[in-house]
Amino acid sequence: xxxxxxxENAESLLDRALEVLTNGSQIDVRNLVRSLYPAEAAHILEAxxxxxxxxxxxxxxxxxxxxxxxxxxxxxxxxxLKITDRKDLIAATESMGADGMVDLLHVLPEPLLSxxxxxxxxxxxxxxxxxxSYGEHTAGxxxxxxxxTIRADVTLDVVSRYLRLRGNIPANxxxxxxxxxxxxxxxxxxxSQLLSHDPxxxxxxxxxxxxxxxxxxxxxxxxxxxxxxxxxxSAPVLADDGRVVGRITVEDVxxxxxxEADHSLMSMAxxxxxxxxxxxxxxxxxxxxxxxxxxxxxxxxxxxxxxxxEDAIQQIVALAVLMxxxxxxxxxxxxxxLTLVVRGLALRQVSGSNAGxxxxxxxxVGLLNGLLWAGVVAVVAGMWFHRxxxxxxxxxxxxxxxxxxxxxxxxxPVLLDKMGIDPALAGGVLLTTVTDxxxxxxxxxxxxxxxx
Amino acid sequence: xxxxxxxENAESLLDRALEVLTNGSQIDVRNLVRSLYPAEAAHILEAxxxxxxxxxxxxxxxxxxxxxxxxxxxxxxxxxLKITDRKDLIAATESMGADGMVDLLHVLPEPLLSxxxxxxxxxxxxxxxxxxSYGEHTAGxxxxxxxxTIRADVTLDVVSRYLRLRGNIPANxxxxxxxxxxxxxxxxxxxSQLLSHDPxxxxxxxxxxxxxxxxxxxxxxxxxxxxxxxxxxSAPVLADDGRVVGRITVEDVxxxxxxEADHSLMSMAxxxxxxxxxxxxxxxxxxxxxxxxxxxxxxxxxxxxxxxxEDAIQQIVALAVLMxxxxxxxxxxxxxxLTLVVRGLALRQVSGSNAGxxxxxxxxVGLLNGLLWAGVVAVVAGMWFHRxxxxxxxxxxxxxxxxxxxxxxxxxPVLLDKMGIDPALAGGVLLTTVTDxxxxxxxxxxxxxxxx
Numbered sequence: 001x002x003x004x005x006x007x008e009n010a011e012s013l014l015d016r017a018l019e020v021l022t023n024g025s026q027i028d029v030r031n032l033v034r035s036l037y038p039a040e041a042a043h044i045l046e047a048x049x050x051x052x053x054x055x056x057x058x059x060x061x062x063x064x065x066x067x068x069x070x071x072x073x074x075x076x077x078x079x080x081l082k083i084t085d086r087k088d089l090i091a092a093t094e095s096m097g098a099d100g101m102v103d104l105l106h107v108l109p110e111p112l113l114s115x116x117x118x119x120x121x122x123x124x125x126x127x128x129x130x131x132x133s134y135g136e137h138t139a140g141x142x143x144x145x146x147x148x149t150i151r152a153d154v155t156l157d158v159v160s161r162y163l164r165l166r167g168n169i170p171a172n173x174x175x176x177x178x179x180x181x182x183x184x185x186x187x188x189x190x191x192s193q194l195l196s197h198d199p200x201x202x203x204x205x206x207x208x209x210x211x212x213x214x215x216x217x218x219x220x221x222x223x224x225x226x227x228x229x230x231x232x233x234s235a236p237v238l239a240d241d242g243r244v245v246g247r248i249t250v251e252d253v254x255x256x257x258x259x260e261a262d263h264s265l266m267s268m269a270x271x272x273x274x275x276x277x278x279x280x281x282x283x284x285x286x287x288x289x290x291x292x293x294x295x296x297x298x299x300x301x302x303x304x305x306x307x308x309x310e311d312a313i314q315q316i317v318a319l320a321v322l323m324x325x326x327x328x329x330x331x332x333x334x335x336x337x338l339t340l341v342v343r344g345l346a347l348r349q350v351s352g353s354n355a356g357x358x359x360x361x362x363x364x365v366g367l368l369n370g371l372l373w374a375g376v377v378a379v380v381a382g383m384w385f386h387r388x389x390x391x392x393x394x395x396x397x398x399x400x401x402x403x404x405x406x407x408x409x410x411x412x413p414v415l416l417d418k419m420g421i422d423p424a425l426a427g428g429v430l431l432t433t434v435t436d437x438x439x440x441x442x443x444x445x446x447x448x449x450x451x452x
Numbered sequence: 453x454x455x456x457x458x459x460e461n462a463e464s465l466l467d468r469a470l471e472v473l474t475n476g477s478q479i480d481v482r483n484l485v486r487s488l489y490p491a492e493a494a495h496i497l498e499a500x501x502x503x504x505x506x507x508x509x510x511x512x513x514x515x516x517x518x519x520x521x522x523x524x525x526x527x528x529x530x531x532x533l534k535i536t537d538r539k540d541l542i543a544a545t546e547s548m549g550a551d552g553m554v555d556l557l558h559v560l561p562e563p564l565l566s567x568x569x570x571x572x573x574x575x576x577x578x579x580x581x582x583x584x585s586y587g588e589h590t591a592g593x594x595x596x597x598x599x600x601t602i603r604a605d606v607t608l609d610v611v612s613r614y615l616r617l618r619g620n621i622p623a624n625x626x627x628x629x630x631x632x633x634x635x636x637x638x639x640x641x642x643x644s645q646l647l648s649h650d651p652x653x654x655x656x657x658x659x660x661x662x663x664x665x666x667x668x669x670x671x672x673x674x675x676x677x678x679x680x681x682x683x684x685x686s687a688p689v690l691a692d693d694g695r696v697v698g699r700i701t702v703e704d705v706x707x708x709x710x711x712e713a714d715h716s717l718m719s720m721a722x723x724x725x726x727x728x729x730x731x732x733x734x735x736x737x738x739x740x741x742x743x744x745x746x747x748x749x750x751x752x753x754x755x756x757x758x759x760x761x762e763d764a765i766q767q768i769v770a771l772a773v774l775m776x777x778x779x780x781x782x783x784x785x786x787x788x789x790l791t792l793v794v795r796g797l798a799l800r801q802v803s804g805s806n807a808g809x810x811x812x813x814x815x816x817v818g819l820l821n822g823l824l825w826a827g828v829v830a831v832v833a834g835m836w837f838h839r840x841x842x843x844x845x846x847x848x849x850x851x852x853x854x855x856x857x858x859x860x861x862x863x864x865p866v867l868l869d870k871m872g873i874d875p876a877l878a879g880g881v882l883l884t885t886v887t888d889x890x891x892x893x894x895x896x897x898x899x900x901x902x903x904x
Contacts (some may be wrong), residue, residue, distance in 0.1 A: 018805040039681040047801035049809045160647060169644035172685065174626050191643040192621035197613060228710065229491040231703045233624065233685065238541055250702050251683045257706060258680065261794065265720070269791035270784075277796055281813060285820035292821055295784045296829070299777040307775045313765070313772050320765050320772035321758045324888070325751040327776065332747045335739055339721035343714065344729055349499035355471040357501045363734060368737035369744055376745075380752070397619075429872030436776070 042071030066092035070103040075276035102131040129375040140216035143246030148168040157199035213238035267424035302436035309444035330401035330435030337409025366406030370399035397443035465570040494523030518544035522555040527728035592668035595698030598622040609651035665690035676708040719876035754888035760894035782853035782887030787862025818858030820850035849895035
């Protein structure tokens with residue numbers, strides 16, 4: 001079996017797992033479990049229905065359940081905790097490093113948390129309590145305290161001998177952190193530098209001082225952006241006085257990048273990126289009900305606008321036939337602008353200082369497309385109902401709505417962001433309210449003014 | 453200035469750049485440029501309007517423009533190429549490694565490409581032509597051929613001496629690749645292992661053989677998933693016969709993870725993740741026009757459904773007032789399911805084998821929420837128009853539409869995916885067509901049956 005053949009095609013990972021769980025023997029399942037990396041197991045567990053999820057989970061050795069629990073999303077984790085034996089769980093925390101344990105403790109519910117904390121030795125407990133004291137979504141919360149530091153004034157040979165004496169190097173160490181006597185950050189020594197230079201060279205001569213330390217309070221999404229844009233493999237985390245308190249590696253950060261991007265997508269549909277795809281029907285329905293309820297309110301608001309123009313509709317039924325077109329096109333155009341701005345805000349590429357330029361650009365685009373499609377609908381609707389006047393009013397209403405949509409598509413998310421409200425979550429509801437109300441009001445209002 | 457203070461808050465990076473570009477002197481701009489990593493410069497360039505973008509670009513030294521061009525998104529890259537001096541561009545390719553050059557060549561338009569290829573020496577040209585022969589979106593296309601290989605039967609001491617003799621190690625090397633005489637992949641030797649073991653140990657004794665090689669043909673999105681789930685820092689790329697042909701590092705992959713997640717978000721609004729936020733108005737308008745046109749067709753389709761029931765509306769105007777509520781709620785509920793499934797498909801967590809389970813779950817959720825909100829709208833609408841019968845029909849129509857929305861929300865993206873059509877792009881249009889048509893048809897049809 002060559003190594004290339006050993007690699008299972010990622011595409012078939014889920015299908016293979018489903019096949020084994022449905023038709024395979026106990027031994028097949030055990031072999032599957034043994035072949036999986038923890039995050040691969042997590043990936044599969046997230047995609048399984050409750051029965052097969054429970055089946056797979058029961059076959060996973062207690063030694064790795066901790067590593068898997070920190071990988072699955074919050075909801076799936078909660079579902080798995082419910083079917084996990086408490087003793088296994090406590091054993092799992094004991095077999096993890098302090099660092100992994102902190103991640104795990106973040107996902108444990110309160111009663112379990114105290115129970116686990118009691119079973120931990122004093123030294124580790126202090127370390128963990130300290131780690132838990134950092135905000136979960138800050139550099140301090142995601143860092144590991146497993147750091148190898150060296151001094152700048154020793155030779156590479158001394159460093160090499162120290163590493164061999166130590167015998168092990170923390171996982172994913174690509175560089176050593178250089179500090180002074182007071183543990184203040186000086187620079188980093190990449191292992192590749194250590195290996196490619198003369199052993200008599202001083203650390204100070206080959207260390208990299210360009211890498212900036214990360215303040216422990218920096219929000220984790222800023223940390224992710226920094227790793228992404230500076231192409232870091234690891235970076236030291238510093239206290240306010242410049243002391244090195246920990247280290248963040250690119251592995252800690254990849255999940256954050258994925259989550260952040262997913263957050264915009266899911267929020268725009270009123271969902272959470274921590275959603276369990278196979279959550280029980282009742283709890284799924286409950287959570288979605290809120291979103292539907294909010295949207296129902298806005299739909300009634302739009303309906304009450306239509307209600308104002310009952311007379312017009314009674315006299316010219318074509319108005320009722322055509323009015324959804326205006327609202328729908330406004331909604332589509334607005335959501336294009338909204339999506340662009342929501343992503344820009346998430347990536348920090350839209351801010352107060354360039355939003356104005358973007359607003360003018362989007363309004364111009366809305367105006368151009370408004371003119372184009374207003375012309376088209378004017379002709380089509382005019383011919384359909386043999387009423388050119390209705391066609392023209394439809395076109396004008398659409399032009400008005402597309403410009404409003406562009407305006408709201410920029411203004412709503414930027415204002416929400418300034419107010420500290422998630423623009424991805426609240427933006428869509430507000431936007432469709434505007435485009436529905438403006439759409440119906442413009443078309444039916446113009447019709448009332450000019451046709452009755 | 454301590455290192456912690458040296459770190460600019462990522463949030464203010466764009467604002468600082470905008471401030472300097474608007475009010476700063478030439479020297480301020482030059483200092484800004486000097487402080488930026490290439491991907492940071494790319495990030496800012498993407499967020500600038502054309503004038504300030506051109507201003508910043510003109511200040512960037514020719515030596516780094518190549519590195520920035522490979523970082524910006526496709527559209528912004530094309531815009532920058534238009535304002536780049538050809539001589540600078542050719543100079544830029546000359547100062548890049550073969551590897552970066554391949555990335556850059558991928559973004560160059562045809563006439564420029566041939567011109568650059570001519571200016572390259574024969575040795576490099578062969579290397580580059582080989583690299584370009586791999587598909588751009590495959591492991592071969594993203595790998596670097598800058599690989600350090602060693603044999604399993606030598607001691608760590610020999611390896612260390614070899615590295616020192618060589619004097620430099622390719623960037624982001626966290627491990628050396630162990631091969632046999634025929635260059636066939638055997639395993640990897642992490643630098644940390646090399647450093648922490650006795651120099652007399654054989655490579656074979658400490659190398660890691662669990663890491664699988666990546667077939668050069670594997671699609672890049674599978675590569676990204678593998679790095680993400682196996683927490684790899686680097687992995688060898690293998691030819692069909694198991695020979696090592698290159699190496700992929702986590703840096704090559706982070707951008708892919710970001711792009712893939714962005715793709716779903718942007719496509720669902722009919723946008724591209726390679727969009728230039730500040731593209732010229734006319735070309736933006738042109739591209740969006742297509743999306744609006746497609747949606748206009750579906751809006752006319754929905755209107756023609758309403759038109760079938762002109763009589764009903766003429767007799768009971770309340771129907772026209774209430775009908776958008778049914779369509780709108782269906783659209784919202786459907787897009788929740790659609791988003792869940794589109795993300796699941798992108799992450800490979802939804803496949804033919806679990807789509808059936810998901811379908812039943814979503815339909816059950818739709819049914820529950822349909823019952824809940826049908827009850828609410830029946831009461832509210834019944835009281836509003838003093839017509840309990842209309843309220844009840846509205847509720848029934850909504851129930852029908854929410855179940856249809858759940859069904860379409862799962863079925864449409866899964867079928868599109870099977871047909872090789874991007875479900876994120878086409879799913880939304882098809883879904884709203886279904887929910888609009890079913891919504892209007894159910895409500896107005898029931899009203900015609902029972903109320904006229």
